[in-house]
Amino acid sequence: MPSTTSDSLRADCGNCFGLCCVALTFAKSADFAIDKPAGEPCPNLQQDFRCGVHSKLRTEGFQGCTVYDCFGAGQKISQQAGTSWRDQSGQEMFAALPIMRQLHELLWYLADALDRTETKSIRPELTKAQQRIEALTQWPVLDVDLGNERQSVNQLLLRTSELVRGNPGKKKQRRGADLMGAVLRGADLSRADLRGCYLIGADLTGADLRKADCIGADFRDTDLGDADLTGALFLTQSQANAARGNDGTKLPGTLIRPPHWG
Structure with missing residues (x-):
């Protein structure tokens, strides 16, 4: 397992202020038992930012929560912001979550590519891209051209796929x-x-x-x-x-x- 994915790119709810439980929209369906608008805390979110039904999310109708993964974006924002959305205006934190998540997703893919022996020929380019994306994950993480970054990284991921899969x-x-x-x-x-x-x-x-x-x-x-x-x-x-x-x-x-x- 590449070290870059072991902690920073894996969701750690214990070090997060429950951002996904507040920032995201729930639509009543097979995935969510209730409707919940973005910016409103889920009724299952407790004062300590833990989920009150975490051990039985699926049986309680919250299958969507068990599928969602923030790639560690939630704890990154929480740690960098220093205070929770309850102590200050949470709008900036909520706005940052989807951006940070996409950046961390790119870092996950780049870490995977760097861990492949077949990518030796493009490792310098992968490393440079990884460092560039990592630099963008510093708070407040709002002024990012995600489209451009995804396109740039995707070219490297396509080359990685060709090298690893062969023909x-x-x-x-x-x-x-x-x-x-x-x-x-x-x-x-x-x-x-x-x-x-x-x-x-x-x-x-x-x-x-x-x-x-x-x-x-x-x-x-x-x-x-x-x-x-x-x-x-x-x-x-x-x-x-x-x-x-x-x-x-x-x-x-x-x-x-x-x-x-x-």
Whole structure:
């Protein structure tokens, strides 16, 4: 696991002022039991900024909370601001959260790229990009051209994908494919380009996704039971949280096995 992802890019709710519980909008649905406007604290948020139903979020109708991942943006803002949104105007902190989250997401991808032996030839460029993005994460984190930064980093991530995956053949070029509900049990998707794929409700039981490029793939309710995602490129905790897995599912070392997998 690259050191850059071990702490700073992993959500640490214990060192955050519950920013996602206040700044984000909830829409009553299968993901949220209630409607909640942005800027209003969730009724489950306690005075100590802890969630009162954290251990039973899914059974209480807050599945969306278990899927969301801030990439450590919440605690970064909380620590840099020094005081909570209750002690000062929270609008600046709330506005900073989505920006910081996107910057941390880019840092997550860059850390993954830097940890690959195949990226030796572009490591100086990756390191330079990582340092540039890191410099942008200093408080108050509001004047950032996210579109430009994402475009710049994406070019490096595409090159990383090509270097790591090699040339797996046309059959594995699935970028942006609609695979919702597809039955792909035991499918060989190793080194496949799954960027932006819609895999909602797909059956990937026992599938081989080693070194597959998973950036932006939608894994909501995807069955990853016994699937092998060892070395999967750019896979995030949020994607794993959105999917279904079991004891036989193999994840990259950077990710934590979601508690609801059982």
